[in-house]
Amino acid sequence: MPTFPLPSTTALSREYIRLSLFLLKFGLITHFTLSHIGTLTPTTGPSMLPTISVRGDVMYTNKLYTRGNGIKLGDLVDFKHPLVVGEAGCKRVMGLGGDFVCDGEEGAGRMIQVPEGHCWVLGDNLSASRDSRTYGPLPLALIKGRVTARIWPLSAVGWMKNTLQRPEDGI
Amino acid sequence: MRAFTKDQALAAFLINPMLPLLKTTTCIGYRPCIALVRPFQSPYLSIFRAPNRTLSTTRPSPSKPRLPPSSQPPKTPPDTSPNFKHPRSRPITTIFSGLTTFLSIIALLTLTKTHVFELKTVSGASMHPFLNADYHSSLQRDIVWVNKWRAGENIKRGMVVAFYSPNHPNVVAVKRVVAVEGDVVVTKAPYPFEREEVPVGHVWVEGDVEGRGKSFDSNYYGPVSKSLIEGKVTHVVWPADKRCRIRPENWKGSPRVLEGRRQVEKIEFY
Numbered sequence: 001m002p003t004f005p006l007p008s009t010t011a012l013s014r015e016y017i018r019l020s021l022f023l024l025k026f027g028l029i030t031h032f033t034l035s036h037i038g039t040l041t042p043t044t045g046p047s048m049l050p051t052i053s054v055r056g057d058v059m060y061t062n063k064l065y066t067r068g069n070g071i072k073l074g075d076l077v078d079f080k081h082p083l084v085v086g087e088a089g090c091k092r093v094m095g096l097g098g099d100f101v102c103d104g105e106e107g108a109g110r111m112i113q114v115p116e117g118h119c120w121v122l123g124d125n126l127s128a129s130r131d132s133r134t135y136g137p138l139p140l141a142l143i144k145g146r147v148t149a150r151i152w153p154l155s156a157v158g159w160m161k162n163t164l165q166r167p168e169d170g171i
Numbered sequence: 172m173r174a175f176t177k178d179q180a181l182a183a184f185l186i187n188p189m190l191p192l193l194k195t196t197t198c199i200g201y202r203p204c205i206a207l208v209r210p211f212q213s214p215y216l217s218i219f220r221a222p223n224r225t226l227s228t229t230r231p232s233p234s235k236p237r238l239p240p241s242s243q244p245p246k247t248p249p250d251t252s253p254n255f256k257h258p259r260s261r262p263i264t265t266i267f268s269g270l271t272t273f274l275s276i277i278a279l280l281t282l283t284k285t286h287v288f289e290l291k292t293v294s295g296a297s298m299h300p301f302l303n304a305d306y307h308s309s310l311q312r313d314i315v316w317v318n319k320w321r322a323g324e325n326i327k328r329g330m331v332v333a334f335y336s337p338n339h340p341n342v343v344a345v346k347r348v349v350a351v352e353g354d355v356v357v358t359k360a361p362y363p364f365e366r367e368e369v370p371v372g373h374v375w376v377e378g379d380v381e382g383r384g385k386s387f388d389s390n391y392y393g394p395v396s397k398s399l400i401e402g403k404v405t406h407v408v409w410p411a412d413k414r415c416r417i418r419p420e421n422w423k424g425s426p427r428v429l430e431g432r433r434q435v436e437k438i439e440f441y
Contacts, residue, residue, distance in 0.1 A: 015215065019215065024275070025271050025272065025274075025275040028275040028278040028279050028282070029271065029274055029275050029278055031278065031282060032274075032277075032278035032281060032282065035282075035285070036281070067335070067340045067341060068340045069341075080398040081372075081398060082372065082373075082396040082398055083370075083371055083372035083373075083396070083438055084372055084398075084438055085323035085324060085372070085397045085398050086323075115337075115338065115392075116338050117336070117337055117338035117339055117340055118337065118338075139335070139337040139340065139396065139399060140340040141335030141336070141337070141340035141341075141399055142335075142396065142398055142399060143340075
């Protein structure tokens, strides 16, 4: 092991500069990864039961699926809330541009066609969910990423599967 | 810089031709790795160690008599066995260090563009003649400074904003905010209703251009969510003779906007 004698003052300040440059590089690359590649999002609320618990679940969001790029029907998406700047939402995409969706409960309400560039999001727990039935179709540009896996609690770790089936495949 | 033998220097120079240029490159790999793997031998702790003590010595063995300092042999130079290369001169370390520097510069530029400011070219004529006054006589387009800091907050009537178009999620549109939440707007064709109240968390955007159908704005796609707003256009940067600061108070207002007087209710999240 080579020796490390006590450094002089200039060498000491060089050490600090090296350390702070390392921390700067590490911080930049980490921030870039978290905002553009993938991040962990804690979730709260009863609107996605039983898929996601009311509190304590932490999901992994794949940020490569941003602004609707590659989003398919049945995907869980993490999006910027359309009514409150700074809030986020996590719901399931149940309609894409051109699809016909129903506004109310159990098939009642208006039937509207989702405009181009928008999607229709619904929570899995319809009775306790404020989703597109409240604020209308969600612009695809608000989508931040696709929720692909749960990483906490450890007993429930796993991929979030798209369980939608076409009617012709049978139940 | 520790001393190399001639063989080591030649070998390092042949293996890594960039070494002479990268001599002062910050080494990201060596010190933090040693600090993680062998914390008590961390180079960062060297300031706490007494001078002239090597890391491998613990306490002097009782069998050896301790010589006074003056008669100790001169401090041996660091390990100069032919197979040892200082970690900072190894090619993999400089490659790793250069790669992380490159990635962090890209990260810095991307994060600046997303969160601080961006210079954008305005490609359409919907803000004519405020922006792109020479749209029909020249191919030159105006360049604006978009301030991305706290983009969706504190939006006022008269601001020019850059936002993701609701119908085309990868297109950024530049329009003026003519009405905020709570206002009632008298709409233009082809909006299906004659009046529209701007809902909570949304704004009504329109282009400055006169004439029907020249501006693809809220009269086509309705109120725009404030979360879609990417930044506020604060300055015109090019052409140089039209350089100015865009102030919302300089906008004369629109006669088709009935400003709301009631307080819009806040949304509770539980």
